[in-house]
Amino acid sequence: xxxxxxxxVAAACAGPPKEDAGGAGGxxxxxxxxxxxxxxxxxxxxxxxxxxxxxxxxYGYEPGDFTPAPxxxxxxxxxxxxxxxxxxxxxxxxRGSLVNPFRQNVIKGDYPILGQxxxxxxxxxxxxxxxxxxxxxxSSVSTADPGSADFFGSGDQLFVTTNLALSFExxxxxxxxxxxDFLFRVTPVFNANYLDVDENNAVNIDVRxxxxxxxxxxxxxxxxxxxxxxxxxxNYDFLSVTAGIQPFVADFRGLVxxxxxxxxxxxxxxxxxxxxxxxxxxxxxxxxxxxDLNTFDARDQVVTAATVFRQxxxxxxxxxxxxFLWNHDExxxxxxxxxxxxxxxxxxxxxxxxxxxFYFGLSGDGHIGRVNLTHEYFFxxxxxxxxxxxQREIDVEAHMFFxxxxxxxxxxxxxxxxxxxxGDDDPLDGTGKGFDSILDNPNVAGGAGSFWxxxxxxxxxxxxxxxxxxxxxxxxxxxxxxANFVNPGLLLWxxxxxxxxxxxxxxxLNVSYMRFQETGSxxxxxxxxxxxxxxxxxxxxxxxxxxxxxxxxxxxxxxxFFPGAGFEDLYESDDTLxxxxxxxxxxx
Numbered sequence: 245x246x247x248x249x250x251x252x253v254a255a256a257c258a259g260p261p262k263e264d265a266g267g268a269g270g271x272x273x274x275x276x277x278x279x280x281x282x283x284x285x286x287x288x289x290x291x292x293x294x295x296x297x298x299x300x301x302x303y304g305y306e307p308g309d310f311t312p313a314p315x316x317x318x319x320x321x322x323x324x325x326x327x328x329x330x331x332x333x334x335x336x337x338x339r340g341s342l343v344n345p346f347r348q349n350v351i352k353g354d355y356p357i358l359g360q361x362x363x364x365x366x367x368x369x370x371x372x373x374x375x376x377x378x379x380x381x382x383s384s385v386s387t388a389d390p391g392s393a394d395f396f397g398s399g400d401q402l403f404v405t406t407n408l409a410l411s412f413e414x415x416x417x418x419x420x421x422x423x424x425d426f427l428f429r430v431t432p433v434f435n436a437n438y439l440d441v442d443e444n445n446a447v448n449i450d451v452r453x454x455x456x457x458x459x460x461x462x463x464x465x466x467x468x469x470x471x472x473x474x475x476x477x478x479n480y481d482f483l484s485v486t487a488g489i490q491p492f493v494a495d496f497r498g499l500v501x502x503x504x505x506x507x508x509x510x511x512x513x514x515x516x517x518x519x520x521x522x523x524x525x526x527x528x529x530x531x532x533x534x535x536d537l538n539t540f541d542a543r544d545q546v547v548t549a550a551t552v553f554r555q556x557x558x559x560x561x562x563x564x565x566x567x568f569l570w571n572h573d574e575x576x577x578x579x580x581x582x583x584x585x586x587x588x589x590x591x592x593x594x595x596x597x598x599x600x601x602f603y604f605g606l607s608g609d610g611h612i613g614r615v616n617l618t619h620e621y622f623f624x625x626x627x628x629x630x631x632x633x634x635q636r637e638i639d640v641e642a643h644m645f646f647x648x649x650x651x652x653x654x655x656x657x658x659x660x661x662x663x664x665x666x667g668d669d670d671p672l673d674g675t676g677k678g679f680d681s682i683l684d685n686p687n688v689a690g691g692a693g694s695f696w697x698x699x700x701x702x703x704x705x706x707x708x709x710x711x712x713x714x715x716x717x718x719x720x721x722x723x724x725x726x727a728n729f730v731n732p733g734l735l736l737w738x739x740x741x742x743x744x745x746x747x748x749x750x751x752x753l754n755v756s757y758m759r760f761q762e763t764g765s766x767x768x769x770x771x772x773x774x775x776x777x778x779x780x781x782x783x784x785x786x787x788x789x790x791x792x793x794x795x796x797x798x799x800x801x802x803x804x805f806f807p808g809a810g811f812e813d814l815y816e817s818d819d820t821l822x823x824x825x826x827x828x829x830x831x832x
Contacts, residue, residue, distance in 0.1 A: 316360070317355035317356055317360070318355060340354070345795070345832055350364070351364060351365070351366045352365060352366070352367075353365040353413075353415075357414075361416055361417055361418055361425075362414070362415075362416045363414070363415055363416075364412075364413070364414050365411075365412075365413040365414075365415075366410075366411065366412055366413075367410075367411045367413075367831065367832060368408070368409070368410050368411070368831070368832040369407075369408070369409045369411075369829065369830070369831050369832075370406070370407070370408050370409075370828075370829070370830040370831075371406070371407045371408075371409070371827070371828075371829050372404075372405070372406040372407075372827065372828045372829075373403075373404070373405050373406075373825055373826070373827045374402075374403075374404050374825065374826050374827075375402070375403040375404070375405075375823065375824070375825040375826075376400075376401070376402055376403075376823075376824050376825075377399075377400075377401050377403070377699060377821075377822065377823040377824070378399045378400055378401070378819075378821050378822050378823075379399045379401060379699055379701060379702075379821060380396050380399055380701060380702065380703075380815040380817065380821075381396060381397055381398065381399045381401070381441060381442070381443045381446055381702070382396060382397070382443065382445065382446075382702060383396060383397030383443050383444075396815060396816065396817060397442065397443045398442035398443060399442070399819075399821070400441070400442050401439065401440065401441045401442075401446075402438075402439070402440045403437070403438070403439050403440075404437065404438045404439075405435065405436070405437040405438075405535070406435065406436050406437070407433050407434070407435050407535075407537075408433065408434045408435075409431055409432075409433045409434075409465065410431065410432055410433075410434075411429065411430070411431040411466065412429065412430045412431075413427065413428070413429040413430075414427070414428050414429075415427040415428070417472070421480070422475075422480045422482075423472050423480060423482045423484065424470070424472060425471075425472050426469065426470065426471045426472060427469070427470040428468075428469050428470075429466050429467070429468060429470075430464075430466060430467045431464070431465045431466035431467070432462060432463070432464055432465070433462070433463050433464075433465045433537055434460075434462050435460060435461045435462070435463070435532075435535035435537055436458075436459075436460045437458075437459050437460070437534050437535060438456070438457070438458050438459075439456065439457045439534075440455065440456040441455050441456070442455060443455065447582065448582045448583055449582060449583035449584050450583060457534075457582075459534045459535070459581075460535075461532040461534070461535045461537055461539075462537075463532060463535065463537025463538040463539065464489055464538055464540075465489065465504045465537065465538060466488075466489055466490060466491070466504060467488045467489045468486050468487060468488030468489055468490040469486070469487055469488055470484055470485070470486040471484060471485055471486075472484050473485060476512065476513075476514060477514070477516070479516045479517075481512070481513050481514050481515070481516065481517065482512065482513065483510070483511070483512040484510070484511050484512070485508070485509070485510050485511075486508065486509045486510075486511070487507075487508045487509075488506070489504060489505060489506050489507075489529075489538065490504065490505075490507065490509065491503070491504040492504070492505070492507070492509065492524055492526070492549065494549050494551060494567050494569055494603075494605075495565065495567060495605060495607050495620055495622075496565065496607050496609040496618060496620065497618065497620060497646065497686055497687050497688050498684055498685040498686050498687055499620055499622070499644065499646060499681065499684055499686050499688070500567070500569065500603055500605065500622055500644075500681050500682060500684060501547065501549065501569055501571075501603075501681065501682040501683055501684070502683065502684065502685045503526070503528075503683050504538070505526045505527075505528050505529055505538065505547075506526060506527050506528070506529055506542075507524055507525050507526030507527060507547075508524065508525055509522055509523070509524035509525075510522065510523050510524075517555075518554065518555045518556060519552070519553070519554050519555075520552075520553040520554075521550075521551065521552045521553070522549075522550070522551050523549075523550050524548065524549045524550075525546065525547070525548045525549075526546065526547045526548075526549075527542060527545075527546055528542070528543050528545040528546070528547060529541065529542060529543065530542065530543040530578070530724065531723035531724055532581060533580040533581035533582055533721075533724065534581060534582070536723055543576070543578065543724075544573075544574040544575075544576045545571070545572065545573040545574065546570075546571075546572045547569065547570070547571050547572075547682055548569065548570045549567065549568070549569045549570075550567070550568045550569075551565060551566065551567045551568075552565065552566045552567075553565045557608075559610075559611075559612045559613075561610045561611045561612075562608065562609075562610035562611065562612055562617070563608065563609050563610045564606070564607070564608050565605075565606070565607045565608070565609070566605065566606050566607075567603070567604075567605040567606075567607070567622075568602070568603065568604055568605075569602070569603040569605075569682065570600070570601070570602050570603075571599065571600070571601045571602075571603070571626075571682045571727065572598075572599070572600055573598065573599040573726050573727065574598050575587050575588065575596055575597050575598055575599065575726050576596070577596060578724060580721060580724050584720075585720075586720040586721045586724045586725045587720070587724065587725060587726055588632060588726075589632050589705070589706055589719075589720040589725065589726075590705040590706070590720075591632060591633070591704060591705045591706050591718075591769070592631075592632030592633045592634075592635055592769075593630065593631075593632050593635040594632060595630055595632070596630075597628060597629045597630030597631065597632070597726075598628075598629040598630075599626070599627075599628050599629070599726055599727055600626045600627055601624050601625070601626040601640055601682075601727060601729075602624065602625050602626050603622050603623070603624045603682070604622065604623050604624075604625075605620065605621060605622040605623075606620075606621055607619065607620040607621070608620075614651050614652070615649060615650075615651050616648075616649070616650045616651060616652070616657075616659075617648070617649060618646070618647070618648045619645075619646065619647045619648070620644070620645070620646045621643070621644070621645050621646075622643070622644045622679075623642070623643055624640055624641075624642045624643075624644075624679065624680075624729075625639075625640055625641055626639075626640045627639050627640060628640060628676060628729060631671075631676060631728070631729070631730050632728075633671050633718065633728070633730040633765060633768075633769060634671045634672060634674070634676070634730050636672075636674065637674075638674055638675060638676045638729065638730070639674060639675050639676070640675075640676045640729045641675055641676070641677055642665075642666045642676065642677050642678055642679040642680070642729055643664070643665075643666040643679060644663075644664065644665050644666070644679045645662075645663070645664045646661070646662070646663045646664075646688060647661060647662050648660070648661035648662075648688065649661070655743060655744045655745075656741055656742065656743040656744070657741060657742045657743075658739075658740075658741045659739070659740055659741065659742070660737075660738065660739045660740075661688060661689055661736075661737075661738045661739075661740075662736065662737055662738070663688060663689065663714060663734065663735075663736040663738075664733075664734070664735055664736075664761070665678070665679040665714075665715050665733045665734040665761070666678060666679050666733050666761060667679075667731060667732045667733020667734070667760060667761035667762030667763075667764075667765065668729065668730045668731060668732070668733070668762055668764060668765045669762040669764035669765075670764050670765075671730045671764065671765045671768060676728075676729030676730050677729070677733075677762075678717065678728070678729050678730055678731030678732065678733050678762075678765060679715065679729070679731075679733060680715060680717045680719065680727040680728055680729055680731060681713070681715060681717075681727070682727065683722065683723060684712075684713050684715070684722075685712050685713075686712075686713065686714055688714070688738070689714070689736060689738040689740075689754060689756050690738070690740065690752065690754035690756065690783040690785065690803070692712060692785075692801075693752065693754065693783045693784070693785030693801040693803060694714075694754060694756065694781065694783045694803050695781050695783065695803030695804065695805040695821065695822065695823045696709065696714065696756065696758060696778075696781055696803075696805060697712065697713065697714050698711065698712060698803065698823055698825075699711060699823055700722075703718075703770075703814060703815075704769070704770065705720075706718050706719065706720050707719060707720065707721065707722075708814065710722035714734060714736065715731070715734060716731060716732050716733070716734055716760065716778075717731045718730070718731045718732075718765070718766075718769065719731075730765045731765055732760040732761065732762050732763055732764075732765055732766050733760060733761035733762055734758060734759075734760065734761060734778075735758065735759045735760075735761050736756060736757070736758045737756065737757045737758075738754055738755070738756040738757075739754075739755055740752065740753055740754035740755065741753050747792055748788055748789050748790060748791075748792055749786060749787070749788050749789075750786065750787050751784070751785070751786040751787075752783075752784070752785050752786070753782075753783070753784050754781075754782070754783045754784075755780065755781070755782050755783075756780060756781050756783070757779075757780040758778040758779060758780065758781075758808075759776045759777055759778055759808075759810070760774070760776045760777075760778060760810055761776075763775070763776060763810065766814070770813075770814060772813065773813070774810050774813045774814060775808070775809035775810040775812075775813055776810055777808030777809045777810045777811070778807075778808050778810055778811050779805060779806050779807045779808035779810075779811050780805075780806055780808070781803055781804060781805040781806065782803070782804050783801065783802070783803035783804075784801060784802055784803075785799065785800065785801030785802075786799065786800060786801065787799045794831065795830070795831040795832070796829070796830060796831075797827075797828075797829040797831075798826075798827070798828055798829075799825075799826075799827040799828075799829070800824075800825060800826045800827065801824070801825055802822065802823070802824040802825075803822065803823045803824075804820060804821075804822050805820065805821040805822065805823075806820055807819070807820075807821070
């Protein structure tokens with residue numbers, strides 16, 4: 245209504261709204277510019293309010309027909325008097341509330357906190373996970389059970405962790421149709437975690453610490469400023485820069501590098517946002533051992549990345565992405581929060597070494613007709629100045645390929661996928677052929693619901709596979725350790741299905757079979773012959789959203805792992821292993 249009023253006023257100011265009584269033939273000639281200004285009865289300039297009221301009367305309106313509004317955001321809602329005896333909840337609309345994020349809320353960015361275009365957004369996320377698992381657990385030099393003589397003891401474990409993330413964001417602009425002028429966001433995360441195991445030396449390198457541990461940490465996961473530099477087209481294609489602790493994902497499924505860390509990034513888009521590109525550089529912060537959150541200590545590792553993303557390539561809905569990354573890790577000595585040396589690792593030649601690895605990747609994601617398709621290929625080259633397993637300088641030449649196909653059948657989606665990470669057949673030939681990531685967090689083959697993809701499996705002072713990773717890379721730690729390109733590699737086949745059982749309930753079933761591609765790097769490491777078969781697993785997970793809201797989510801799942809001959813060779817057991825978790829996410 246206010247916009248229509250302004251249009252009427254503008255039209256009226258452009259000339260007399262009706263014929264001048266002193267003119268002839270339909271009106272007087274236009275007056276000189278200085279005489280066309282509205283004048284009052286005394287001949288002087290009138291106030292804007294008087295001017296508006298005069299033209300409103302000319303069009304048949306009275307001043308009382310309109311109510312002045314302080315701005316275009318706080319117009320409020322009219323009263324609801326249809327049935328005063330009924331509950332207020334019978335109204336077709338409801339007034340804003342600070343405690344209810346679903347209503348108009350000044351701290352949720354529904355209207356500005358300052359002026360007309362400066363907004364503030366506050367959000368809080370509580371994420372609590374309870375996890376029970378059975379893993380191969382070394383019995384250590386001082387066993388918890390005096391009668392235990394086996395190298396691997398009891399593997400039962402209980403892990404509980406809670407993250408509370410508080411996000412504060414201020415931005416200026418109008419994001420309804422164009423990018424913000426600037427945005428500032430800070431997100432501290434508070435973590436508390438508890439681990440209970442049955443063996444000494446599993447919670448701390450010092451066996452006197454016992455079999456349980458309680459820990460906490462506060463990490464700064466976001467603290468960045470994003471500035472809109474300029475527009476590149478009339479369709480609001482733009483260039484922006486971001487500096488500070490910020491999230492970054494280099495590929496569609498998080499198979500190479502995904503993190504929130506300290507760095508700078510320039511982003512631009514073209515062709516009405518069909519083409520997007522970024523150039524980024526990160527100086528990585530050290531991670532806390534038991535929470536994986538950022539600390540305030542630098543780790544002398546630099547990651548640079550350049551990515552290009554193009555929508556609707558050949559087929560509408562099919563997208564391509566290219567990526568180049570450089571990982572420069574100086575590998576300064578470091579001991580984790582539990583007293584375990586992770587740089588350099590305690591196996592092989594435990595000497596400080598430097599890694600320069602260059603990743604070249606091409607990925608696709610989207611659909612071609614009814615078929616949903618995701619594929620990724622990465623080639624990594626470079627050098628390691630002193631690989632601990634090869635005990636010499638090596639050149640790096642490794643590959644990774646992932647493919648997933650699926651299609652929708654009413655309420656469920658069957659799918660099949662394959663992952664290949666090349667392995668090293670000879671650790672002494674001067675070439676590292678085993679693929680390893682910079683810092684991955686993959687969403688493939690069941691993701692976090694998978695036993696193999698969720699758990700860290702300890703092996704002779706290092707890890708066969710890292711938590712929330714699929715690569716058997718023999719790396720001391722995913723975040724605090726260094727990439728290792730002398731590893732057995734992986735062949736993984738997966739079939740599964742996602743199903744919308746109800747609008748509130750989504751479930752996922754996955755069956756995976758895994759093999760080492762090569763065992764030449766494993767056999768000298770454990771000094772015995774190793775079969776290629778890792779084993780297979782069945783994983784079931786579900787997410788429940790009561791009242792169809794993402795503000796409350798209850799997730800759970802279980803993964804059951806059946807060891808193959810190669811896994812039995814490494815861990816001297818054919819016991820079935822499992823991982824079960826229950827997760828509660830609350831969002832404000």
